[in-house]
Amino acid sequence: MNKPLILVVEDDKPIRKLITTTLETQGYKYHTAETGESSILEAVSKQPDIIILDLGLPDMDGVDIIKKVxxxxxxxxxxxxxxxxxxxKIQALDAGADDYLTKPFSVEELLAxxxxxxxxxxxxSDKLLKDASLFTNGNLKIDYAAGCVWLDEEEIHLTPxxxxxxxxxxxxxxxxxxHNYILHEIWGHYxxxxxxxxxxxxxxxKKxxxxxxxxxxxxxxxxVGYRMLQVGDEIKVN
Structure with missing residues (x-):
């Protein structure tokens, strides 16, 4: 896969320079924006693959940017x-952010x-798994068509x-x-x-x-909530 295009939205010049220098040393392509308005214009015109977003911008709160995007x-x-x-963190994630990194941060953590x-x-994942019948992550397998789950090739029994x-x-x-997102998705209401x-x-x-x-x-x-980790080098969907 080619290196993605990353939009860096950050009004603090030293931090913006740290992020862009880190991206540049890793061979990533990037564009920058210093305000909320310009970040939305860049997101529309450049169609980045990933957005790195600061919440404290001079003209717009970052959470509002997430909602607009x-x-x-x-x-x-x-x-x-x-x-x-x-x-x-909860407010940003509920608005639609995928991850949250707190300043100060290490470049190693940002790259991770x-x-x-x-x-x-x-x-x-979101698109493929809708139609996939089998999901595999490490030794965990989910057969959506059959409604069955296996761990280490042994079927485990889960409640609905x-x-x-x-x-x-x-x-x-x-x-x-x-937590709120999971509760809404599983029980159908907040x-x-x-x-x-x-x-x-x-x-x-336990299972x-x-x-x-x-x-x-x-x-x-x-x-905040929960995250499924990727185990090994790849996720398989069939």
């Missing part, structure tokens, strides 16, 4: 922000987040809610899903019964994780 595009958005409160996002682009949770996470590999969700996630983990205290497939983002 999401009205016409599913381009992955990685937030890079000094806002470190859980409510800020980019690699995760690139894997999601490569496999186009556990199966729906696993399927939702599988269709969003590498993406942090907030509810705040996060303790119940944690119970279901705990029972699911698919050999060491639930050190999960291999489902990562907890404390106070």
């Amino acid at each position: 999401r009205t016409w595009s599913n381009v992955p958005i990685i937030v890079v922000s000094a806002r470190s409160e859980d409510r800020d 987040r980019l690699r995760v996002t690139l894997r999601r682009i490569r496999y186009d 809610i556990e199966y729906k949770l696993l399927g939702l996470l599988a269709k969003n590999v590498g993406k942090v899903l907030t 509810t705040y019964d996060i303790p119940a969700l944690r119970v279901f996630m705990a029972t699911l983990r 698919i994780e050999k060491m639930p205290s050190k999960p291999k497939y489902i990562q907890t983002h404390i106070g």
Whole structure:
């Protein structure tokens, strides 16, 4: 896969220079924007593969930019922000961001987040898994047509809610899903019964994780939500 085009939306010159220099040393193509208005124009005209977005822009809040972009595009958005409160992360992720990196950050972590996002682009999980009958991630397999799940070639039995949770996470590999998003997708309406969700996630983990205290497939983002990790080098959909 060719290196993607990345739009860097950042008004702080030193941080913008750090990000673009990092991208340049890795061979990535990029464009930059310093305001919310110019970032939307760049997103429309340049059609970037990934957007790296600061929330604190001079003319527009980054969350509003995410909402605007999401009205016409599913381009992955990685937030890079000094806002470190859980409510800020949840707000950005619920608006449609794919990942959230808190300043200050290391270039190694930024590159790692980019690699995760690139894997999601490569496999186009949201589109492929809708029509795929078989999903494979490491030793975990989901047969959507049969409604069956295998781990290490052995079928495991899940409750309907556990199966729906696993399927939702599988269709969003590498993406942090907030508690509210999961509750809405699984139960069909917004509810705040996060303790119940944690119970279901705990029972699911006991069935698919050999060491639930050190999960291999489902990562907890404390106070925010959950993410299915990619295990090994590739996700397979058939």
